[in-house]
Structure formats: C-alpha cells, structure tokens
Amino acid sequence: MARYTGPKSKIARKFREPIFGPDKALERKNYPPGMHGVSKRRGKQSEYAVQLQEKQKAKYTYGVLERQFANLFDKAASKEGITGENLLKFLEARLDNAVYRLGIAPTRAGARQLVGHKHITVNGQVVNIPSYSVRPGDIIAVRERSKTLEAVTNSVAGRKQNKYSWLEWDANELTGKFLNYPNRDEIPENIKEQLIVELYSK
Structure with missing residues (x-):
C-alpha cells in the first residue's frame, strides 16, 4: 500500500x-x-x-x-x-477518511492502518483498501473481533458529538452510515x- x-x-x-x-x-x-528559520526573507x-x-x-x-x-x-x-x-x-468519500471522520481512528494515518489490517467492514464485507469510495447509504463498521482493539476503544472514548452532517454514528454498535456527499461549506x-x-x- x-x-x-x-x-x-x-x-x-x-x-x-x-x-x-x-x-x-x-x-x-x-x-x-530551513536553515535560515524565521529570519529568512522569502521572495514572492x-x-x-x-x-x-x-x-x-x-x-x-x-x-x-x-x-x-x-x-x-x-x-x-x-x-x-x-x-x-x-x-x-x-476525497471525503474515501474509506480511510470516513473512518477518521467517524472517530474510529484519531488520524487519517491511523484510519488507513485500521482499514489495511482488515478491521473495517463496509455493508458487512471486510474492505482493506483505504482508497475505496463509499457511497451514500453505505454502512461502515468496526469488525466484530476488532471492537476491543485498544486503538479503537481509545479513539471512540475520546470522540465528541457527531460533527459531520453527512455521517451518522451508532456508538453502541460502532457503526456509521455515509448519508450523502458533503457540501463544500460542510468540509472543514x-x-x-x-x-x-x-x-x-x-
């Protein structure tokens, strides 16, 4: 990868x-x-x-x-x-980004690793391709045997309220739903x- x-x-x-x-x-x-640090004047x-x-x-x-x-x-x-x-x-519809936005991983790099190591499913099927494009209606979930992973539990525990209107999150089941592609003003x-x-x- x-x-x-x-x-x-x-x-x-x-x-x-x-x-x-x-x-x-x-x-x-x-x-x-750079070696000149903050003092270096940079041309236009x-x-x-x-x-x-x-x-x-x-x-x-x-x-x-x-x-x-x-x-x-x-x-x-x-x-x-x-x-x-x-x-x-x-870009927002990439699987690794969706996993990050849902709060399953604290960073996109962490999300990419979870996907690559087969800890994530889409519509019940394991998907290990970080660039996989999710579509409206797709269910993204933590694989059953991976729900006790320390990386996942720590990230979910520190998760704040759902900040993204195009995603739906079920904290009990550790599943999320990609509702729709976000509008530009919703992407931070x-x-x-x-x-x-x-x-x-x-």
Missing part, C-alpha cells in the same frame, strides 16, 4: 497547518523549515508555485499520492457540478480547491 512516509512535522511547518493532526513541533516553530511566489503548493497540501492532508490524486481529479472533472468541489467530495479543511483546478487546467 503506497503512502507518504517522510517527515510529517516538516510538512506541517511548510504549510503552517497541523495537516497530520496535533503537532507540538508546529506549535513551537510556526514558521517554514509565482502563481504556479501557489497552485502547486495548494495541490500538495490537499494530497498530504488526505494521504493521497500523485497518480491517485490525478485520477480523482479526472473523475471530478467529468462529473456534473463544480470540479473543485467534486474533488473534495470524492482549509483548501483552496479552485487553485488546484487552475493548476490542472494549464
């Missing part, structure tokens, strides 16, 4: 956002990495650089590699509606999707 395995704090500092979850290094050093970025950075931010946030991301963009462009919003909807990620569309339009 291909995934990003490089330094996470450095990436978070580059974008000045906790892309991979809470990060003490980012809190201590809220400026880009080109339009292309700004667009590319936004695409990289989206890729790191959702844990998607280049080819997967390009395929998702093509799918979003061919669907009716606003391409950028379609792209974010498809700070991503300027129009810049990504402009990049791919070149």
